[in-house]
Amino acid sequence: MRQNTFYLMAGVTGLVEVGIFWLAVQLRNPFLIMVSFIIGFVFLYVLWRQVSDRKDDERAVYITEKAKSRTLDVFWVIFFALSLGSAVIGFSTPLHIPPPNPALPPDNFRVIVRNVHPDRPFMGYFGLFQLILLFLLILLYLVFRIYYSRKYGDWDSDEE
Amino acid sequence: MKNKIKVYRAMHDLTQEALAAELGVTRQTILAIEKGKYDPSIDLAFRIARFFSVSVEDLFQYEG
Numbered sequence: 001m002r003q004n005t006f007y008l009m010a011g012v013t014g015l016v017e018v019g020i021f022w023l024a025v026q027l028r029n030p031f032l033i034m035v036s037f038i039i040g041f042v043f044l045y046v047l048w049r050q051v052s053d054r055k056d057d058e059r060a061v062y063i064t065e066k067a068k069s070r071t072l073d074v075f076w077v078i079f080f081a082l083s084l085g086s087a088v089i090g091f092s093t094p095l096h097i098p099p100p101n102p103a104l105p106p107d108n109f110r111v112i113v114r115n116v117h118p119d120r121p122f123m124g125y126f127g128l129f130q131l132i133l134l135f136l137l138i139l140l141y142l143v144f145r146i147y148y149s150r151k152y153g154d155w156d157s158d159e160e
Numbered sequence: 161m162k163n164k165i166k167v168y169r170a171m172h173d174l175t176q177e178a179l180a181a182e183l184g185v186t187r188q189t190i191l192a193i194e195k196g197k198y199d200p201s202i203d204l205a206f207r208i209a210r211f212f213s214v215s216v217e218d219l220f221q222y223e224g
Contacts, residue, residue: 057185059198153192 001050009047013040063152067144075137082133162221166194168212183207 017033017040024033149155169179176190183190183204192198193208200208209216 055186057189058201058204059189059192060186062198151197153195153197154188156188156191156195156197 001047001052003051003053006044006047006051010044013044016040059152063145063148063154066148067141070144070148071137071141074140078136079133161199162196162223163193163219165190165208165219168214168219169194172212179211182211 017037020036021033024030024036165179169176174182176187176194180187180190185204189198189200193200205216205220209219212219
């Protein structure tokens with residue numbers, strides 16, 4: 001299989017995944033997109049192994065390694081900072097501990113009860129937050145990939 | 161690290177593409193090495209030297 005065919009198949013797979021994501025939201029079935037995503041990834045991995053005109057020489061591998069390493073270096077700091085912020089929000093929230101006498105709830109407990117909405121999709125917001133972090137990870141990788149590609153002469157013009 | 165790959169390539173009348181094909185790397189890698197933007201691995205350095213039938217020291221000069 002040629003590399004361009006692989007990219008075409010990857011694009012089609014991506015569109016199918018978007019469709020399945022929409023379907024999963026409609027059906028309220030999170031496992032549908034989770035399983036589909038893993039199957040899609042395995043499918044693309046198998047296809048990638050069959051690409052015949054792939055040229056991964058040592059410089060390309062070096063660029064990839066450098067970009068991955070720097071992405072990890074920067075991402076863990078951002079992830080740590082955001083996690084610390086999230087932990088502060090978590091610890092600042094009252095702990096839902098019932099008062100000693102349930103017949104006489106204290107003022108702050110009444111506030112908690114009033115603010116809790118069982119239908120509110122807390123986990124969904126958490127998922128969106130994770131997706132934003134994932135996109136940040138991909139963006140960081142692309143930036144570092146471009147930087148190291150330039151540094152190690154990927155786009156230099158031929159002098160011949 | 162300085163190198164004389166371009167000189168030896170010219171002596172053997174080889175294009176970057178042809179040398180890259182002989183060594184199993186991309187033309188961009190040969191270009192990057194010639195321009196000093198990328199230092200090859202020891203393995204590739206020896207393969208280049210062997211291809212031109214010279215020593216690695218003849219081909220590469222380390223600039224400490």
